[in-house]
Amino acid sequence: MSAAEFDDALFEQVSEVVSPGTAILTLSTKNLNRITAVERKGVWVETERSMSIGSGPQLLPAWMIATAWARLCDKGELSQQELLNELNVKRSAFVCALVAKFPDVHIRSTRPTVLELQD
Template structure:
């Protein structure tokens, strides 16, 4: 999977997200914006990643709009980029972003 030091680019704009740390509360991510502001890595709470993964498992597809609007995930660009790294997930579209679970929905 991912580990500190790994870089994951967003799917649409290809902006880098560098994983600074991984913990029980979530993943700490350094972005160009946080680097420019010198604010340090920002936490992407674990619940945001879990919410996206559960939705993808239940429906078999996940859109960026769903993640941002329906699930209220504010670090949605990173979350979809992270989920796209999973071996059983493919990017069906990058404009708009649509992820698909290989094999369809999981019970």
């Protein structure tokens, strides 16, 4: 397994909260994202824009979700700004919305988006 793929635990966790057809709204702007597939290498996502222009789903690489989850577990909280600016995760709004679906994750605020890990 490479760093470009989910480990077993995170793959299982992601698979439990989303599956093909799942719609996720980003937390602050409520933009629609539809999951088309969950694979070891990441999650395939269609946005309202990609649906409207017919460009098809884009792969959200597993490392982006793994990075967000690791930081949240390490610090107990994670902001979308931190994810975007410090960790260089470009699809930060979607990643936050996905991670917010995990058990034990609480949405502290949506403007700005801040998640925290519950004990």
